[in-house]
Structure formats: structure tokens, C-alpha cells
Amino acid sequence: MSLFKVEGLVKRFGALLATDHVDLEVRAGEIHALIGPNGAGKSTLVNLISGLHAPDAGRIVLDGVAITGLPMHRRVEAGLSRCFQITSIFRDATVRDNLLLAAQAHAGSSMRFLRPRDAEPALFETAQALAERVGLAGQLERIAGALPHGAQRKLDVALALAARPKLLLLDEPMAGMGPEDSERMTELIHSLRSDMAILLIEHDMKAVFALADRISVLVYGRVLVAGDAATIKGHPQVQAVYLGTEELAVEEAAAA
Amino acid sequence: MTQDKHASAAARWTPWLALALLGAFPLLAPALGLDFYVGFVRRALIFALAAAGLNFILGFGGMAALGHAGFIGVGAYALVALVNAGVDSAWILWPAAVALAAGVAALIGLVALRTRGVYFIMITLAFAQMLYFIAVSLRVYGGDDGYNLPARPTLGLGLDLAHEPTLYWVVLALFAGVMALLNRATLSRFGHALTGIRDNETRMQAMGYPVFRLRLAAFAIAGAIAGLAGALLVTNNSFVSPAVMHWTQSATLIVMVVIGGVGRRWGGPVGAGVWILLEEFTKQYTDYWHLPLGVLLLLIVFLAPRGLVAVLQRKPRAVIAASPAGATE
Numbered sequence: 001m002s003l004f005k006v007e008g009l010v011k012r013f014g015a016l017l018a019t020d021h022v023d024l025e026v027r028a029g030e031i032h033a034l035i036g037p038n039g040a041g042k043s044t045l046v047n048l049i050s051g052l053h054a055p056d057a058g059r060i061v062l063d064g065v066a067i068t069g070l071p072m073h074r075r076v077e078a079g080l081s082r083c084f085q086i087t088s089i090f091r092d093a094t095v096r097d098n099l100l101l102a103a104q105a106h107a108g109s110s111m112r113f114l115r116p117r118d119a120e121p122a123l124f125e126t127a128q129a130l131a132e133r134v135g136l137a138g139q140l141e142r143i144a145g146a147l148p149h150g151a152q153r154k155l156d157v158a159l160a161l162a163a164r165p166k167l168l169l170l171d172e173p174m175a176g177m178g179p180e181d182s183e184r185m186t187e188l189i190h191s192l193r194s195d196m197a198i199l200l201i202e203h204d205m206k207a208v209f210a211l212a213d214r215i216s217v218l219v220y221g222r223v224l225v226a227g228d229a230a231t232i233k234g235h236p237q238v239q240a241v242y243l244g245t246e247e248l249a250v251e252e253a254a255a256a
Numbered sequence: 257m258t259q260d261k262h263a264s265a266a267a268r269w270t271p272w273l274a275l276a277l278l279g280a281f282p283l284l285a286p287a288l289g290l291d292f293y294v295g296f297v298r299r300a301l302i303f304a305l306a307a308a309g310l311n312f313i314l315g316f317g318g319m320a321a322l323g324h325a326g327f328i329g330v331g332a333y334a335l336v337a338l339v340n341a342g343v344d345s346a347w348i349l350w351p352a353a354v355a356l357a358a359g360v361a362a363l364i365g366l367v368a369l370r371t372r373g374v375y376f377i378m379i380t381l382a383f384a385q386m387l388y389f390i391a392v393s394l395r396v397y398g399g400d401d402g403y404n405l406p407a408r409p410t411l412g413l414g415l416d417l418a419h420e421p422t423l424y425w426v427v428l429a430l431f432a433g434v435m436a437l438l439n440r441a442t443l444s445r446f447g448h449a450l451t452g453i454r455d456n457e458t459r460m461q462a463m464g465y466p467v468f469r470l471r472l473a474a475f476a477i478a479g480a481i482a483g484l485a486g487a488l489l490v491t492n493n494s495f496v497s498p499a500v501m502h503w504t505q506s507a508t509l510i511v512m513v514v515i516g517g518v519g520r521r522w523g524g525p526v527g528a529g530v531w532i533l534l535e536e537f538t539k540q541y542t543d544y545w546h547l548p549l550g551v552l553l554l555l556i557v558f559l560a561p562r563g564l565v566a567v568l569q570r571k572p573r574a575v576i577a578a579s580p581a582g583a584t585e
Contacts, residue, residue, distance in 0.1 A: 073465055084458075090456055091455075092455065100448070101460075105463040110445045111445075111446060113446045114441070114444055116443045116444060117444055159462075162463065
């Protein structure tokens with residue numbers, strides 16, 4: 001049951017082949033992790049999928065709909081929502097105003113000029129519910145930029161959740177987090193899986209193995225291997241390029 | 257984003273007081289020997305209108321357009337073209353000027369809004385220059401020499417626009433109406449989306465906002481308001497020349513918004529008023545009025561980097577909890 005499919009995706013930056021004929025499949029209800037060493041092209045792939053960059057070739061299909069050529073906001077409409085590796089929130093606004101803006105995006109047109117937004121209780125209810133979902137209900141009046149890092153990451157996730165996506169793209173949600181925050185973010189992501197499929201890009205291997213149903217390994221812009229956690233852990237090349245110690249890599253080289 | 261929620265009582269009645277004083281001015285002016293200044297304040301109100309429109313896209317939308325006088329010109333010449341064709345009702349002339357300016361702004365926006373930063377400044381300037389040279393080349397309407405209105409447009413309803421105070425009150429009413437609409441718009445869904453785009457465009461796209469369409473709508477609204485200002489300016493002066501749309505006029509409008517307060521509710525009008533007053537006073541003392549005006553502007557920018565309105569509002573900031581949002585908790 002494939003929900004989301006990437007086929008033969010290519011992106012070049014000059015002579016650099018940042019995304020090299022990538023195929024990827026996320027099944028309904030699945031948490032699919034995308035791992036790979038620095039510079040493997042993970043962020044490029046995320047930006048291609050979310051529509052920040054245009055691919056040079058290939059197809060992206062979400063729930064039977066080709067979204068390859070759609071602008072970003074139409075992809076969100078189609079059910080694809082994302083978070084950012086570098087926290088992307090409205091820093092000068094309160095948490096509530098952040099969430100209100102997210103709620104408004106999915107509650108009818110924003111081409112309404114005269115009625116004050118603050119006179120729409122439905123938006124405030126949605127904002128409240130989003131805050132509760134990610135554990136920020138007590139912080140609604142705080143200025144987003146003044147929150148601790150972990151809370152800002154949660155807010156970033158909440159802004160993406162407002163779209164009620166079919167597929168949620170999480171670009172290194174644990175980036176810059178200590179072990180405690182990581183743990184809490186892992187719990188949060190785990191709690192989301194009943195409502196949406198998740199494509200998780202993450203460096204924190206503990207979190208990846210705790211959460212992912214399947215894992216794709218990206219190296220030099222290409223998918224080296226895809227499979228469940230056991231397959232990936234046991235795959236000699238993966239150990240060599242990514243997980244492995246130097247020793248393992250040397251052994252691998254000797255064996256080959 | 258939340259500035260307006262902290263508005264104290266003083267901030268709420270100040271605009272009404274200002275409106276009352278402005279409304280009474282033509283009645284008091286003769287007694288004070290200030291008759292001449294009725295026309296002067298009227299002109300200031302018209303520029304305040306244009307500056308408020310520019311502040312909507314510059315301050316709330318983050319679009320530094322350096323071609324706003326071009327839309328004033330479109331409105332002005334739309335009126336002139338219709339007058340030249342025999343139309344004399346303000347009910348047709350003014351709405352036509354607004355509609356044409358909005359349309360031209362939308363077309364220019366289709367191209368210009370694909371760029372950002374310095375490129376956006378340059379491309380809006382380039383379009384405004386094109387409009388300027390079109391006006392210069394329009395021989396029918398006087399080209400460089402400009403065009404004299406044979407008479408002021410008619411309004412009906414027993415209002416004679418040739419009567420100076422009447423025109424003043426009509427301009428004031430339009431100004432107040434547009435300000436009321438703009439201030440509502442900044443608090444609406446559209447206004448929140450617009451400031452969201454200003455603060456974090458990528459995130460707004462990622463949340464599903466049709467960013468381009470929203471910015472285009474704001475740009476066309478600002479163009480429409482500039483068009484109204486242009487039509488009122490010709491009505492006021494009974495004359496127009498391409499000078500109204502010279503690029504230095506566009507720059508002056510930006511300066512007005514900056515000294516008033518970028519993204520402040522009353523930043524445009526306050527800035528326009530202060531600028532035009534300063535211009536008037538320095539002109540009374542010297543022909544070389546640019547220099548003292550420049551020095552005064554430097555002082556304002558150094559002493560009030562966030563605009564004069566920000567200085568006037570620098571008061572208690574402890575009423576955050578009293579926002580209407582608090583009611584839903």
C-alpha cells in the first residue's frame with residue numbers, strides 16, 4: 001500500500017549531481033527514515049519533495065496524485081506538510097499567533113479583508129488543540145523566539161501539523177537537541193504515526209531505530225539500500241559508509 | 257504582530273481627536289489667519305493617503321516598492337483622460353482612476369513580485385520610469401508642460417468641489433474612510449497572512465499559503481489607494497504634469513513612511529504630515545531648503561529609528577494579558 005512514491009528523481013547543481021535517480025516509497029501508516037552521511041543529499045531531496053527546488057527529472061506521487069510540478073502551497077493542499085532543519089517559526093510573535101496563522105491556512109480563504117481575525121473563535125480552538133498536541137498548551141502567550149530550543153522545535157512541528165497532512169516530512173527534528181529533548185521529540189513523533197505517514201530525516205540513530213519501520217540510506221545522492229532496521233544494521237556497505245567503525249570499513253574493503 | 261493589541265486608551269482616542277481637529281480646521285482657519293493653509297493641509301492629506309497605501313505593502317508586506325508615484329500618476333492621468341473626453345462627474349472620474357491604478361499595479365506586480373530585495377526595488381523603479389515617460393510623451397495631455405483642468409469635477413449632493421472647504425472635507429472623509437479600511441485590513445485574516453509573509457515567507461508557503469497571490473492583492477490595493485491620491489491631487493491642483501510621477505516622488509513617499517514608522521498603523525500619515533510641514537517651513541526661510549530638511553531628517557532617523565509613531569507610542573507595554581485572545585482560554 002504505497003502512499004507516497006518518488007521515481008527517478010534527479011537534481012543537478014552545475015556539475016554536481018546532488019540527487020541521482022532516487023527512488024523512494026513510503027507506505028500508508030509508516031515511519032520511513034532517510035539516513036546518510038553529511039553531504040549525501042538528504043536536504044536537497046527534502047527540498048525537492050516539498051517543492052522548494054524543482055527537480056531536473058523524475059516524478060513525485062502522493063496518494064495517486066502527481067505533485068512533481070506543483071508549487072509548494074498546492075502540495076500542502078494535496079496532503080504534504082514539512083518541518084525545517086533550521087527552526088522556521090515566527091520568532092517575534094506569540095506561540096498562539098504562530099498557531100493561529102497555521103490554523104488560518106487550512107480554514108478557508110485568507111482573502112478576507114474586513115472581519116478581524118481575532119473574532120474567529122474556531123481558529124483559536126484549532127490553535128489550542130495544536131498546542132495541546134505537541135505539549136505547548138502552557139506556553140501560548142510566550143514569544144516564540146524566546147522559547148527554549150526544544151519547545152521551538154515542537155512549535156515547528158505544530159505548524160506543519162495544522163495542515164492535517166497525509167505525509168509529514170520531518171527534516172532532522174532532533175537537530176541540536178540534548179538527550180532529554182530528543183526523547184520527548186521521539187515520543188511526540190511516535191504519537192503522530194496513527195494519523196499520518198512520516199518521512200523522517202535524522203542523524204540521531206537511537207531515534208531512527210526506535211521509530212522507523214523502514215529505512216532508506218542515501219549516499220552520494222543515491223539510495224544505497226532500503227529495508228527494515230535489521231536489514232540496514234546488517235548491511236555491510238551501510239556499516240562501511242555510515243554506521244561502521246574504521247575497522248569495519250577496512251575489513252569490508254579487504255573482503256571486496 | 258501583536259502591537260495593536262496593546263493599544264492603550266490614549267492610542268484609541270488620539271485618531272478621533274485628530275480627525276475632529278482636522279475637520280474643524282477650515283472653520284477655525286479664517287479666525288487664525290491661516291486661510292492659505294486649508295489647501296496646504298488638504299494636499300498633505302492626499303499625500304498621507306498615498307503614504308498609508310505604501311506603508312501597507314512596505315511596512316506590513318515587506319515590499320520596498322520604489323515606484324509608488326507611478327500609480328499616483330496613473331490615477332491622475334486616468335482622470336485627465338476622462339475629463340479631456342468630456343466626463344466631469346467625480347463619481348465616474350475617481351473610481352475610474354482607482355480601478356485603472358489597481359489594474360496597472362496588478363499587471364506590474366505580476367512581473368515585479370517574482371523578484372526580491374534590491375531587484376524588486378529596481379524593477380518597480382523601472383516600471384515607474386516607463387509610466388513617467390509615457391506621461392511625458394502624451395502630447396494630448398500637455399506632455400512635459402502638464403494639463404490644466406478646465407474646472408473641478410462635480411460631485412452633486414449639493415457639494416461644490418470648487419468651494420475650498422468643501423473639497424477639503426471631501427478629501428478628509430475619503431482619507432478617514434481609507435484609513436479605517438486599511439486599519440481593519442491589517443487586523444483581518446489577510447493582514448495577518450501579509451505580515452506572516454513579511455516575517456517568514458518560506459514557512460508561509462510550507463503552511464500552504466498562496467504567497468504570490470496574497471502579495472499581488474496587497475500590491476494592487478496599495479496601487480488603488482495611490483490612484484485615488486492621484487485623482488484627488490489633480491482635483492486639488494486643477495493641474496497635473498509628469499512631475500507627480502517622477503521617481504524622486506516615489507523616494508519621498510518611502511522617506512515619509514520611514515520617518516512616520518514602517519509597519520505602524522499611523523506611520524504613513526504621520527510621516528507625510530511631518531515631511532510636508534517641514535518642507536513648507538524650511539522653504540519659508542531659505543530657497544536652499546533641501547539642506548536643512550536633510551539635517552532634520554537625519555536627526556529624526558537617529559533619534560527615532562523606528563519612526564515617530566513608535567516614539568509617541570513608547571509607553572506602558574505591560575498590558576499584554578488584556579488581549580482579546582485571552583478570552584478564549
